[in-house]
Amino acid sequence: MKKKFNIPFFVVIFWFVCGILGLILPLQPDQISLDKILLGPGWEQWCGYDHLGRPICERLIMGAKTSFSVAIIVVLISFVVGTFFGVIGAWFGGIYDKFLVVMIDIFIAFPGILLAIVLAGLLGPGLTNTVIALSVVSWVGFSRLARIQTLSIKNRDHIIAAHALGTLDYVITYRHILPLIIAPLIIEATFSVASVIIAEAGLSFLGLGIQPPSASWGSMIRDGTQYMLVAPHMVLGPGFAILSLVLCVNLLGDCLREKMDIRGSK
């Protein structure tokens, strides 16, 4: 078990550090060198150059920055918003809960990525619009989970006692309910990071996500598909980057789930 935990952890950390380096280092991912167009990987530049002679290695680092910033912002927004509505709905019940259930039903009746594609397409490309489109889609998972978890612990003795003592609703939900339901939500957040990274890259692949000059792994693959015969490294680099990151985030999520013993595995 331990062995499985370490490698994914280091890979995720590696890409995260790359993302931070993308913020700090004075990289020139948009530097066009006309004499190096489509040049393959070599000693000087490990990942080769793209169709405009831009260094793929540096663009991968900037892509990591894009992926992580979108994933972290989107998951944070949907975590907070989704959990808030889920807990509120389950705690107050009645009309709030009915409304929440209807909203959840509608959003679940709709393949998430499809809604994100339509939203991003209509809003136009760009970082902010991508974040909006993906947040609209991913709050539902958190909301549903938070609601079910809250319902299952709502009638525990200590919560009934707190309620009987006249504790304020927000104190009960914040202090007594949230700590009990946070573990499954964190696991959901881990898997959500993986799916948001895929979704962002997917939108950028379709040309609906991050704008062309800034680098995104999805748009790098999109550019690469046109030069696959002469320069397969243009697809292989970002493809491997997405695959390794998403795979390792998913593996981490699996490990977390086993560690926190959510399904009561033996």
Add this chain to the structure above:
Amino acid sequence: MYLNYIIKRLFGAIFVLFSISTIVFFLIHIIPGDPVEVMLGETATATDREALRHSLGLDLPIIQQWFLYLHGFFHFDLGASLHSKQLVSQLLLEHISPTLILSFASLFIAIIISVPLGILSAVYKDSIWDRLSMMTAILGISIPNFVMGPLLILIFSLWLGWFPVSGNEGISSLILPALTLGTALAAILSRMIRSSMIEILQEDYIRSVRARGLTEFNILIYHALRNALLPVVTILGMQLGTLLAGAVITETIFSWPGIGQLMIESIQKRDYPVVQGCVILISFTYVLINLVADFVCVSLDPRIRVD
């Protein structure tokens, strides 16, 4: 009792469809972006724009537009494309069969990969085969179709030259897109089948059947798998919807002339009626599949029929 359940679910589905079409309508009309500008270009005069806007009915108040849209919706009239002037229903009909073919082919691929893989890892639980196939499964879940697609094209079309790169020319051009879509589904299904099979294989009746001296194959296929597939059917229903959405990206990669490609093209051209039509069609199929999956489950296992 059973009839009540069906009626309740049907009304739920209709309500969901109505809400989706309303949400999509308002989303499209509230979000900035003028189809008239896209059609005429930035150099068009103000009078030309007004005339076109009027002829398309875009100058009416939004509530009135919505009522017109609903009226058409209930008469199976989804409007006409702003660009080609073709009827949306006709466009959808033209593009639905490639998408259906692609979806069924990927479903087929997913099932022939996942059922043996799931059974194998459940029977030889914790063995090297189990580890290996579950590792493959999580790899399959983690590889997005826009990475898988180009990789398959690179290996099988460009390097080996076995299949065409894109297009829709018979079975050979179907294989790569179907593989791209099918592998992710196969990965999810094989994990499901594995955990479901492991649970079933511990049941008492399996021990009884084994005591009766049936062959291992007979036990696995006729006694265990049939019950193990029950939870899988529900998940399959939900996953088929994801499959349809995934088809949007896969169709773009392989230039497969289905609904997904139509939708992406229409989004880029801001062809509102066609986008609306595509979204409604896909969500309609999604809701329908989930409904059917529920009914199949209920008829397979009468214990589910509560409330």
